[in-house]
Amino acid sequence: MKKLSVFLALALALTMLASCCLAEEKPDPFGKYDEPVTVHFVRSTDDTLDANFFSQHPDKTMTDNLWCDLYRDTLNVIVDYDWIVKGGDEYDQKLNIALGVGDIPEFVNVNTLQLKQLAEADLIMPLEDIYDAYASDFTKKIMLDTGTSPFDAATINGHLYGLPNVDSTLMIADLLWVRTDWLEKLGLPIPTTMEEVLATAEAFAKADFDGNGVDDTVGMAIAKDLWGQLFSLRGFFNGFQSYPGIWVEDENGKLVYGSTLPGTKDALKTLHEMYEKGLIDPEFGVKDGGKVAEATTAGKCGLFYGAQWNSIYPLQSCVNLDKDAQWRAVSIVPATDQPLKAQTDVGTLHWTVVRKDVEHPEAVVKMFNVFIDKNWGPNNENGIYYAPLDSESIWKLSPVVPTNPNKNNDAFMVLEQYRKDGDESKVTGEAYSILQKLKAFESGSEDGFALWGWERIYGADGAYGVLIDYQNKGMLQDNLFVGAPTETMTSRMSTLEDLQDEVFTKIILGESDIDAFDKFVDDFNALGGKDITEEVNEWYASVK
Amino acid sequence: MVESKHWASRLFVVLNYFILGFLALSCLIPLIHIFAISLSDSAAATGGLVVLWPVNFTLESYAYVARRAAFWHSMLVSVVRVLVGVGLNMVFCIVCAYPLSKEKDQFRFRTVYAWYFFLTMLVSGGLIPLYMVIRQTGLMGTFWALVIPGAVPVYNIILLLNFFRQTPRELEEAAIIDGAGQWRIMWQIFVPTSTAALATVALLSTVYHWNEWFNGILYMKTPDQYPLQSYLRTIVIDMKLTNMGANDWQALALVSDKTVKCAQIFLASLPILLAYPFLQRYFVKGMVLGSVKG
Numbered sequence: 001m002k003k004l005s006v007f008l009a010l011a012l013a014l015t016m017l018a019s020c021c022l023a024e025e026k027p028d029p030f031g032k033y034d035e036p037v038t039v040h041f042v043r044s045t046d047d048t049l050d051a052n053f054f055s056q057h058p059d060k061t062m063t064d065n066l067w068c069d070l071y072r073d074t075l076n077v078i079v080d081y082d083w084i085v086k087g088g089d090e091y092d093q094k095l096n097i098a099l100g101v102g103d104i105p106e107f108v109n110v111n112t113l114q115l116k117q118l119a120e121a122d123l124i125m126p127l128e129d130i131y132d133a134y135a136s137d138f139t140k141k142i143m144l145d146t147g148t149s150p151f152d153a154a155t156i157n158g159h160l161y162g163l164p165n166v167d168s169t170l171m172i173a174d175l176l177w178v179r180t181d182w183l184e185k186l187g188l189p190i191p192t193t194m195e196e197v198l199a200t201a202e203a204f205a206k207a208d209f210d211g212n213g214v215d216d217t218v219g220m221a222i223a224k225d226l227w228g229q230l231f232s233l234r235g236f237f238n239g240f241q242s243y244p245g246i247w248v249e250d251e252n253g254k255l256v257y258g259s260t261l262p263g264t265k266d267a268l269k270t271l272h273e274m275y276e277k278g279l280i281d282p283e284f285g286v287k288d289g290g291k292v293a294e295a296t297t298a299g300k301c302g303l304f305y306g307a308q309w310n311s312i313y314p315l316q317s318c319v320n321l322d323k324d325a326q327w328r329a330v331s332i333v334p335a336t337d338q339p340l341k342a343q344t345d346v347g348t349l350h351w352t353v354v355r356k357d358v359e360h361p362e363a364v365v366k367m368f369n370v371f372i373d374k375n376w377g378p379n380n381e382n383g384i385y386y387a388p389l390d391s392e393s394i395w396k397l398s399p400v401v402p403t404n405p406n407k408n409n410d411a412f413m414v415l416e417q418y419r420k421d422g423d424e425s426k427v428t429g430e431a432y433s434i435l436q437k438l439k440a441f442e443s444g445s446e447d448g449f450a451l452w453g454w455e456r457i458y459g460a461d462g463a464y465g466v467l468i469d470y471q472n473k474g475m476l477q478d479n480l481f482v483g484a485p486t487e488t489m490t491s492r493m494s495t496l497e498d499l500q501d502e503v504f505t506k507i508i509l510g511e512s513d514i515d516a517f518d519k520f521v522d523d524f525n526a527l528g529g530k531d532i533t534e535e536v537n538e539w540y541a542s543v544k
Numbered sequence: 545m546v547e548s549k550h551w552a553s554r555l556f557v558v559l560n561y562f563i564l565g566f567l568a569l570s571c572l573i574p575l576i577h578i579f580a581i582s583l584s585d586s587a588a589a590t591g592g593l594v595v596l597w598p599v600n601f602t603l604e605s606y607a608y609v610a611r612r613a614a615f616w617h618s619m620l621v622s623v624v625r626v627l628v629g630v631g632l633n634m635v636f637c638i639v640c641a642y643p644l645s646k647e648k649d650q651f652r653f654r655t656v657y658a659w660y661f662f663l664t665m666l667v668s669g670g671l672i673p674l675y676m677v678i679r680q681t682g683l684m685g686t687f688w689a690l691v692i693p694g695a696v697p698v699y700n701i702i703l704l705l706n707f708f709r710q711t712p713r714e715l716e717e718a719a720i721i722d723g724a725g726q727w728r729i730m731w732q733i734f735v736p737t738s739t740a741a742l743a744t745v746a747l748l749s750t751v752y753h754w755n756e757w758f759n760g761i762l763y764m765k766t767p768d769q770y771p772l773q774s775y776l777r778t779i780v781i782d783m784k785l786t787n788m789g790a791n792d793w794q795a796l797a798l799v800s801d802k803t804v805k806c807a808q809i810f811l812a813s814l815p816i817l818l819a820y821p822f823l824q825r826y827f828v829k830g831m832v833l834g835s836v837k838g
Contacts, residue, residue, distance in 0.1 A: 047779065055611075087777075094761060101672055294591055295592065297590045298593060314590065321590075
């Protein structure tokens with residue numbers, strides 16, 4: 001008995017000692033380590049870094065540059081890389097093999113599937129406590145700007161296993177890109193309904209703008225991967241209240257797969273009619289985005305659905321080739337009298353995970369703090385660290401890149417304000433860089449003309465205005481399933497997606513009857529879609 | 545009768561020219577197409593207006609590539625890889641093929657060894673075990689990871705082995721009588737009389753080392769260690785439009801510069817094109833002819 005009480009007293013004393021020490025070491029989000037802490041990452045790189053940064057700074061390397069200097073000077077954190085690979089697909093390939101042989105880097109950016117596998121294999125550590133303790137208030141705010149979905153996707157059994165490198169969800173919503181110089185030539189208005197879109201497509205297809213006497217213009221361009229960010233069909237389907245590839249609520253509040261909604265059938269039917277009328281390239285099923293981009297550049301197409309950046313690629317080449325060409329992004333159009341919504345998806349593609357035995361896991365949270373604070377905080381130096389005019393990709397030098405999801409909206413709003421009051425002093429950070437581009441374009445110089453694509457995004461009737469309009473009018477349909485991929489999803493979803501694309505393509509081309517869609521819905525459910533739907537709803541109920 | 549034979553042989557010749565010409569063109573046209581694009585204006589190339597003749601001729605893309613250090617650096621890596629890799633291949637190939645080409649009475653366990661090599665052609669460890677071997681032998685991230693794993697090309701050994709066996713045994717016997725040992729016979733009799741086969745084998749392994757790209761991506765630590773084809777792979781691959789990040793378009797806009805792409809592809813294929821004529825002269829057969837009278 002006595003022994004026990006001594007033991008208890010001792011235990012109590014130890015606990016108090018420990019808690020007092022912990023209280024002393026209050027986590028400081030920007031605290032500098034006394035001893036240098038080396039963090040080992042792996043990463044991918046790309047041409048933009050080579051072209052925009054390393055070519056101008058040949059003495060700099062991936063581990064010796066202003067971002068690494070910043071982490072060293074502010075946190076005493078030394079960034080090192082176990083390996084660097086060029087290209088996103090190559091990164092995934094190599095990482096999968098490295099993870100397969102148990103070669104887990106200390107800190108690594110992974111996708112949800114890799115995160116799930118690592119968490120289930122108990123190789124990475126839960127981060128929720130560290131994140132709560134060390135993330136600055138501003139970091140916490142920015143990270144939640146697109147809702148909790150980036151965190152939900154990395155939460156398994158109640159533990160957060162990865163820090164989301166958050167990114168915008170809005171930026172991937174579809175817009176309708178139209179060649180306005182053709183509209184003017186034909187005296188047509190900017191299409192605002194599906195009927196007008198069809199009429200415009202028909203008029204474009206029939207017209208012979210290049211006067212070569214050959215009927216070689218398509219009405220509306222689509223590419224074989226159907227749901228890309230360029231020559232997409234998402235915006236078209238959205239007009240019919242169909243949301244391919246994402247999960248949405250049905251009238252009972254249950255999640256359903258957007259491709260199986262009844263509106264999909266109407267959209268496919270309309271597309272087939274367009275095909276019959278010769279408004280769609282009969283070879284679209286074998287043409288990838290690059291091929292269709294060639295045709296668009298050559299002036300064979302004046303209408304398609306795609307993302308806001310399409311003016312920079314590929315439309316810039318189109319106007320380079322034909323100086324009279326002009327494009328504009330407008331809102332997607334409704335085909336019914338139901339409310340119109342443009343679909344989006346989780347913009348976050350990578351989560352930073354930490355190997356189980358790492359001594360200073362909080363270092364990565366501090367890096368998140370520094371990255372976000374330097375780029376978008378109250379005393380930001382965005383013009384130096386994020387996108388200075390002479391080296392736009394400089395932010396990619398940081399191993400972690402949580403992006404302020406609203407940064408482009410904010411920049412656009414700042415520019416709008418500037419267009420109203422002409423007060424340049426308020427235009428700072430990224431907005432300033434963009435303003436310089438707009439001015440260069442307006443100067444009419446040849447170099448400036450290369451920035452036409454930027455003007456189409458951030459100019460007065462630019463693409464961003466339409467996106468912000470979507471947001472303000474509540475016209476966005478988010479993907480409501482944002483968890484880690486479920487079990488059946490992991491094993492079946494890619495097969496089901498292939499099936500979907502095949503059936504849809506065949507229906508458009510008239511190789512299958514429109515009733516093939518009903519069969520597709522049955523097949524989808526029979527081949528795993530039903531189980532996936534159940535799993536997804538289970539998840540949905542758990543986060544509600 | 546003579547008439548019809550004449551007619552048939554003429555048809556044969558015409559068809560021959562037609563088919564061979566078609567084959568030759570189908571090899572040549574893509575190359576000319578790429579060359580034409582590389583000499584064209586960027587916008588014209590992106591618009592798909594270039595076929596076989598440059599549109600708005602410009603050397604801009606070559607000027608750009610000339611300034612691109614990464615391209616020349618990986619070209620250098622590839623050249624060194626070919627020199628070292630092919631050198632190793634040839635040495636291992638010869639020293640393996642020579643004993644295996646002997647008859648059983650000269651080399652008793654010949655069959656066992658031959659099967660030992662042959663088995664590796666049928667079954668391989670696969671990607672993950674190979675990666676583990678590379679990692680645990682400390683080759684990861686070094687240049688040697690590009691040449692050592694493929695240093696013993698079994699297919700080439702079998703090619704060479706069969707060629708060695710056709711060398712008349714009398715030559716070897718004559719050499720033995722003159723007092724030559726096996727090393728001397730191998731290097732001074734077999735190798736010089738097998739230049740045609742050796743040239744074939746050298747060409748095969750040159751092409752392998754020049755074109756192989758996956759090992760570069762998998763085993764190198766940083767992109768500046770990439771051989772040329774791994775580097776090219778990162779610039780020519782089509783980006784998937786469906787799973788792009790919000791900022792990936794920047795890379796797409798940059799990579800889409802078709803003229804620069806084509807200039808690099810053309811420059812990359814030049815050395816291997818030039819290698820053919822130089823190896824061609826070794827394909828002269830008949831070296832053995834006249835060495836044995838009987």
